[in-house]
Amino acid sequence: MTLRHSTKTLLSTIQQSTGKTLQRAMDLGTxxxxxxxxxxxNTLKDLAFSSKFIVKSFELMKRIGRDxxxxxKISGEFSIQVxxxxxxxxxxxxxxxxxxxxxFAASYMEMNTLTMENLMxxxxxxxxxxxxxxxxxx
Numbered sequence: 001m002t003l004r005h006s007t008k009t010l011l012s013t014i015q016q017s018t019g020k021t022l023q024r025a026m027d028l029g030t031x032x033x034x035x036x037x038x039x040x041x042n043t044l045k046d047l048a049f050s051s052k053f054i055v056k057s058f059e060l061m062k063r064i065g066r067d068x069x070x071x072x073k074i075s076g077e078f079s080i081q082v083x084x085x086x087x088x089x090x091x092x093x094x095x096x097x098x099x100x101x102x103x104f105a106a107s108y109m110e111m112n113t114l115t116m117e118n119l120m121x122x123x124x125x126x127x128x129x130x131x132x133x134x135x136x137x138x
Contacts (some may be wrong), residue, residue: 001100003029007036014132023121027107028129030100031092038095043088045133049127050085054078058120080118 003011007029015022022028035044057078064071086109094102107118 001030001099003033003110007032014128017132018128019137020128022125022128027104027122028125029127030096030104031089032129034092034096037046038092040092043091044129047085047088048126048130048133049094050081051123052130054085054123055120055127057081058123061064061111085123086119097106 010032011022011029013039021114031047036040048085057074061071061074061078064074088108089104089108093101096104098123106115108122
C-alpha cells in the first residue's frame with residue numbers, strides 16, 4: 001500500500017516528537033491509512049490504547065520474571081489483550097487489498113516466535129502513536 005504524504009509526515013512527526021525510532025513504520029502507516037480511509041479512527045485509537053497496555057505489561061513481565069509475584073495474572077491478561085488486539089487489527093484490515101491482508105496475516109496473525117516479535121514491534125509503534133495523540137489532545 002502506498003502511503004499518502006500526510007501519513008508519511010505524521011510518521012516522521014511521531015519519530016521526531018518521541019525521540020524514538022518506529023520499528024514497523026510502514027505497517028503503522030498502513031493501519032493509519034486504512035483507518036482514515038474507512039472511518040475507523042476510533043478503532044485505531046482502541047488498538048493503540050491496547051498496544052500501550054500490552055507493551056507496558058510485557059515490560060513488567062520481563063522485569064518481575066516468571067517466578068515473580070503476579071506474573072501469571074499479568075501473563076493471562078497480556079494474552080487476552082494480544083488476542084483482542086489482533087481482532088481489532090483484522091477489523092481495520094477488512095478493507096485492505098489482498099497483498100496487504102496477506103502481509104499482515106503472515107507478519108502478525110500467526111502465533112509463533114517471529115510473529116510475536118513482529119507484533120511487539122508494531123505494538124511499540126502503536127504506543128508511540130497513542131502518546132502522540134495524547135500530546136495533541138486527540
